[in-house]
Amino acid sequence: MPRTSQAAAPTRIAVIGAGAIGGYTAAQAQWAGLDVTLCVRSPLPGLTVESEGTARPAAVRIATDPAQVTPVDWVLLTTKAQDTAGAEGWLRRLCGPDTAVAVLQNGIDQEERVAPIVPEGTDILPTVVYISAERIAPGRIRHHVASELHVPEGPLADRFAALLAGSELRVHPVPDFTTAAWRKLFTNLAANPITALLQQRIGIFADPEMAALTRDLLREAAAVARAEGADIGEADVTRTLELYATAPPDGGSSMLYDRLAGRPLEHEFLTGAVVRAGERHGIATPLNRMLLILLRALDRELRGGQG
Incomplete structure (x- = not known):
């Protein structure tokens, strides 16, 4: 009998933080067909993003306890920089041998902030975020303009760009990431x-x-x-x-x-x-x-x- 082809399982990603950036990127990833878990401290009624006058829900899985999650392919850390240390419990549970972590935070030295709280050897991708969005209520994000992520060029950047290729997020690898x-x-x-x-x-x-x-x-x-x-x-x-x-x-x-x-x-x-x-x-x-x-x-x- 001929074999029955099976569709490959969607890539699993986790987004830590449900603020403006976290909520927007989680929604974009889910709409692009990725399996998305949104990691938060307090329960949310769901996730909805408003853009250009239209509100659209995103069917993400919501987790409130690190014990509820297992390793994923990609982690997007979107907490405010001052809350990085508080994400350690999530990162330790979500990072397996092949997990990569993209750090979507303001400031500089993103990689240095995160390296001490992930398993040794974890791939870390510092990310400059150009997204104007606002959290107007728990689980409700209003997107204003821009959907760009700038990352240091290289194989990890190429993987990240491929990951989000089906979304409205545009990943731009840059040769001089310090600048x-x-x-x-x-x-x-x-x-x-x-x-x-x-x-x-x-x-x-x-x-x-x-x-x-x-x-x-x-x-x-x-x-x-x-x-x-x-x-x-x-x-x-x-x-x-x-x-x-x-x-x-x-x-x-x-x-x-x-x-x-x-x-x-x-x-x-x-x-x-x-x-x-x-x-x-x-x-x-x-x-x-x-x-x-x-x-x-x-x-x-x-x-x-x-x-």
């Missing part, structure tokens, strides 16, 4: 702290004095980036200012959304990364340091006075 990571950090360095501290939207950067302050802030960071090996210069400063100027004035930032929701802030991995790198290279960063001190004070308030 790519710092360039993305630039887009956050002024918008996130200033909107969070002032509780104002992106339109604040239309003010000439605020634009001048931002230019000086970014020039400080550019000197640090170059010392770190990134090809960052005045053109990047100007490009970032133009990005702010052309963004919808009522738009926000992830740090602003976190403040409004009373959540801890990501400042240590954005502004703090610049200040610490400046210290390593003997480069003064007075404007970024001032922002960091203010953000630390705000974060203590959000945490209820804890350190």
Whole structure:
């Protein structure tokens, strides 16, 4: 008798974190035909993503306890950078001998953050995320614009691109990932702290004095980036200012959304990364340091006075 052909089982992925990025990427992966488990701390009623006025549910499996999961082919770590250590229980359960971990987080040094909390030898793919999305309720994500992921070129990047080829997510392997990571950090360095501290939207950067302050802030960071090996210069400063100027004035930032929701802030991995790198290279960063001190004070308030 002839053999009956069987379809190959879909690739299994787990997404840790159900914020804006986690929810959106989990939905995109599921719609592309992947077997998706969304790993969260608290139960969700489901997952729905709104885009261009249309709401679409995603049939993902939702897990609330690491004991409920087994190793998968890919893990997408999408928690905020400050919550990385809290994902260790998930990562230890989800990572098998052939598992790869893509780190979809802000900041730099993604690989160094994750390596200590995954099994030795696990493939780690640092990922720069260009997705504008907002978590408007538990399990409900509103996607605004962009669906790009930039990764260091190589075989792992090619595998990741193939994994998501059926989705709207576009994976771009880049030859100089250090520059790519710092360039993305630039887009956050002024918008996130200033909107969070002032509780104002992106339109604040239309003010000439605020634009001048931002230019000086970014020039400080550019000197640090170059010392770190990134090809960052005045053109990047100007490009970032133009990005702010052309963004919808009522738009926000992830740090602003976190403040409004009373959540801890990501400042240590954005502004703090610049200040610490400046210290390593003997480069003064007075404007970024001032922002960091203010953000630390705000974060203590959000945490209820804890350190």
